[in-house]
Each structure stands twice: as structure tokens, then as C-alpha cells.
């Protein structure tokens with residue numbers, strides 16, 4: 001659906017060059033919700049703006065439905081842009097127009113009749129739950145309502161792709177959850193492919209199927225959200241994940257644990273169906289070892305279970321070693337080393 005092939009974007013600032021995007025290759029499949037996460041300045045906005053040609057690549061190509069968008073004529077580019085909706089952190093609504101006027105705005109540039117425009121606006125107002133606000137002006141709305149108008153406006157031309165530029169960053173947690181639910185509905189009901197950028201891992205965790213992590217213009221890790229969350233490779237990814245799920249207790253608790261004579265700690269990770277099985281108790285019973293769950297959680301991620309437990313084992317050293325070896329054939333087990341604490 002959207003394919004970045006070795007895309008780079010360099011800005012010239014006088015004599016200085018800023019390499020905003022460096023040799024990025026990514027594929028976003030039709031119907032996916034694909035999230036790009038990174039700290040400020042990582043290159044996320046530039047990458048997003050390359051999709052609707054608000055920026056042109058310095059090298060490489062961006063393909064949409066197998067067409068290199070850089071090769072489009074101005075007329076075809078205008079048509080293509082109607083196929084790509086976009087929403088923004090600061091909503092970008094026209095304050096001089098009513099809610100209905102904002103939603104109708106992209107349709108004014110098409111040949112659709114006035115009657116059809118009114119029908120479409122009514123339908124979109126219903127979809128985003130703002131039928132009673134048609135005649136209000138943006139400054140009479142809350143942030144969440146403004147973003148709903150932004151979403152309705154982005155959907156006006158029935159696009160195949162929706163680009164979301166930090167769409168929930170200006171909203172409180174409850175409103176963020178509402179808007180994310182609405183985006184999921186947009187994706188499910190209309191099959192619209194969503195490409196979003198964010199610096200918040202909970203946005204990725206809540207609605208994305210795939211994720212790419214950016215740093216210094218490069219994609220440093222990408223894949224399925226479940227796989228990335230359960231087995232992050234890069235330290236930047238690990239930092240983002242720790243912002244939404246604490247996988248270690250505080251240093252204070254760990255120090256107390258060690259001071260109290262607590263033994264070695266192991267992180268045991270259960271993924272998917274295996275989280276339903278009593279693996280830990282079966283194996284420790286077999287080897288005559290006791291276990292103590294010191295910390296951890298079992299949570300749902302992308303409709304699969306994911307357990308991350310900190311466990312200590314009590315028993316003869318050889319028996320513990322045998323239990324750990326057998327456990328390691330079924331789930332991931334690693335010792336928690338001192339400097340992690």
C-alpha cells in the first residue's frame with residue numbers, strides 16, 4: 001500500500017545539512033494501522049510528509065499502490081492527495097467556518113453537487129458523534145471534539161489512507177482513549193490504512209498492528225507490535241516500552257530484597273497460549289524446587305497474553321539449574337543482572 005524504498009531527505013540550512021531521514025525502507029500493508037515512534041527530532045514528521053508529497057525525497061522513492069508518487073503529474077498528484085486524509089496535533093481547523101463548513105471544505109475542490117456535499121457532511125457528523133455541533137464554530141469545541149471534526153474532514157473525500165501527525169498529543173488521557181477508539185473504528189469500518197506518528201508508546205500499544213522505531217533519521221527497529229513489545233532489540237525501543245510497562249520493581253525494593261538475603265532473580269517471559277499453562281509450577285514440582293514470584297504482570301497485548309514475571313527459585317543449586325534448563329525450552333528465561341537494577 002505504502003512503500004518507502006531507501007528514502008532519504010536532507011535539508012540545507014545555509015552551509016549546514018540536516019539529514020532528517022536516512023535510507024528508510026518500510027512497507028505498510030493495506031488495512032494496517034502502522035505506528036512510527038521516536039523522540040523529538042527523530043525524523044517522524046518528515047517521513048510522514050513524504051507520503052503526501054509535502055516533502056520530496058532527496059533520494060529513494062515512496063510508492064503508493066505501486067506508483068512512485070514523485071513521478072506523478074501535478075493533476076495526478078492532486079487526485080492522489082484526495083486519496084490521503086491527514087489529521088494534526090493542533091487540529092488545523094478553519095476558525096471562520098462552522099463544523100459543517102470545515103468538513104465540507106475538501107469537497108469544495110471536487111465536482112460533487114451541493115446536495116451530495118450536505119449528505120456526506122451529515123453522514124460524517126453522525127460517524128464522529130457530533131451531529132448536534134454542525135453549526136458551532138471550532139472555538140466553541142473541546143480538544144477532543146475538534147479532533148473529531150479533523151477526522152471527519154480527513155474522511156470527507158473517502159480516502160484509502162489516513163495520516164495522523166501526533167493526533168492525540170494535545171489531549172488528556174480519557175479524550176486520547178476516545179480518539180484512538182474512533183481511529184480504530186475508521187480503520188475497521190472503512191478498511192482505511194492508517195500511518196501515524198507519535199512519541200507515546202501507549203498509542204502504539206493501544207491501536208497499532210505494526211511499529212517502526214526511529215532515531216536520528218533512521219528506522220532502528222520495526223515489526224509486529226506484539227513481537228516488538230515482547231522482545232525489543234534496541235535500547236531506544238526498550239526505553240519506550242518501559243514508559244508503558246514497568247518490568248522491574250524500584251531499586252529500593254530490589255535493594256531490600258538483596259539485603260534480606262534474596263537469591264538470584266530471573267525474568268520469565270510467557271507469550272501467547274503458553275501463558276495459559278501452569279508451566280512454572282509443573283517444572284519446579286518435577287525438580288523439587290520452590291519458586292517465589294517477586295514482581296511482574298500478565299497482560300493482554302493485541303488479543304494475546306504476555307506474562308513478564310520476576311522469579312526467585314529455592315532449592316538445591318543443581319535442581320534449580322535443571323529446572324531453569326527445562327523452563328528455558330518452553331519460555332524465555334534470563335537472569336536479572338545487578339546493573340539492570
Ligand SMILES: Nc1ncnc2c1ncn2[C@@H]1O[C@H](COP(=O)(O)OP(=O)(O)OP(=O)(O)O)[C@@H](O)[C@H]1O
Nearest residue numbers: 011013018020038039040041042043044045046047
Ligand atoms: N523544513 C526543514 N528545514 C530544515 N530542517 C528541518 C526541516 N524539517 C525538519 N527539519 C529537521 O529535520 C530533523 C527531523 O525533524 P522532524 O520534524 O521530522 O522530526 P520529528 O521526529 O517529527 O520531531 P518532532 O516530534 O519534534 O516533530 C530535525 O533535526 C529538524 O530540525
